Amino acid sequence: GAGVSQSPSNKVTEKGKDVELRCDPISGHTALYWYRQSLGQGLEFLIYFQGNSAPDKSGLPSDRFSAERTGGSVSTLTIQRTQQEDSAVYLCASSLGGLAGAPGTITGELFFGEGSRLTVL
Amino acid sequence: GENVEQHPSTLSVQEGDSAVIKCTYSDSASNYFPWYKQELGKRPQLIIDIRSNVGEKKDQRIAVTLNKTAKHFSLHITETQPEDSAVYFCAARGSGGSYIPTFGRGTSLIVHP
Numbered sequence: 421g422a423g424v425s426q427s428p429s430n431k432v433t434e435k436g437k438d439v440e441l442r443c444d445p446i447s448g449h450t451a452l453y454w455y456r457q458s459l460g461q462g463l464e465f466l467i468y469f470q471g472n473s474a475p476d477k478s479g480l481p482s483d484r485f486s487a488e489r490t491g492g493s494v495s496t497l498t499i500q501r502t503q504q505e506d507s508a509v510y511l512c513a514s515s516l517g518g519l520a521g522a523p524g525t526i527t528g529e530l531f532f533g534e535g536s537r538l539t540v541l
Numbered sequence: 542g543e544n545v546e547q548h549p550s551t552l553s554v555q556e557g558d559s560a561v562i563k564c565t566y567s568d569s570a571s572n573y574f575p576w577y578k579q580e581l582g583k584r585p586q587l588i589i590d591i592r593s594n595v596g597e598k599k600d601q602r603i604a605v606t607l608n609k610t611a612k613h614f615s616l617h618i619t620e621t622q623p624e625d626s627a628v629y630f631c632a633a634r635g636s637g638g639s640y641i642p643t644f645g646r647g648t649s650l651i652v653h654p
Contacts, residue, residue, distance in 0.1 A: 451640060462646035528573045528640055532584040
């Protein structure tokens with residue numbers, strides 16, 4: 421498909437287990453974002469990738485969270501030793517550009533995936 | 542960093558009424574303000590955006606206004622319809638070299654038929 425694809429759509433895990441969430445952005449989009457959506461908490465920024473630049477990890481809540489983006493395309497968000505407070509919907513988004521003034525940044529529109537709902541028991 | 546406040550958290554209106562959602566931001570360098578609509582169980586989608594060089598933008602029944610001096614912007618929906626029921630998020634993005642929008646906490650709009 422042409423949109424942002426995320427998997428799994430639902431994940432139930434036990435406290436202490438590791439989980440991996442995958443995001444396949446729109447082809448040609450150089451910017452990729454991970455957000456977390458908890459009930460009543462809006463969209464919390466986690467991490468941002470732009471091309472080959474070093475990722476902006478300033479939103480990661482703890483060192484249990486990490487993410488990588490291979491080949492400038494697919495990204496994986498990993499949560500180690502999951503806790504109950506990690507339960508949320510994890511949203512991935514991609515956009516055409518990232519750096520101010522870069523070509524293709526006609527709009528700042530983020531295209532979101534359907535999200536991965538994580539439940540930690 | 543940027544901080545975006547959004548009000549109200551819940552808004553209930555009758556079909557045909559207008560709805561207004563307000564947001565304030567803290568970083569005077571922010572220059573791009575999008576609004577996203579998230580229907581129940583769906584992904585957020587951009588419905589309208591405004592840049593800091595304009596004060597108002599309209600698209601059919603929706604409009605956004607921006608007051609740079611006061612650092613606030615608002616979403617206006619006229620002639621509301623039941624299909625407008627959703628959670629609406631405002632966001633602000635700076636010009637510091639990266640495109641990381643900061644989102645408000647969202648407004649749940651309920652339009653009663």
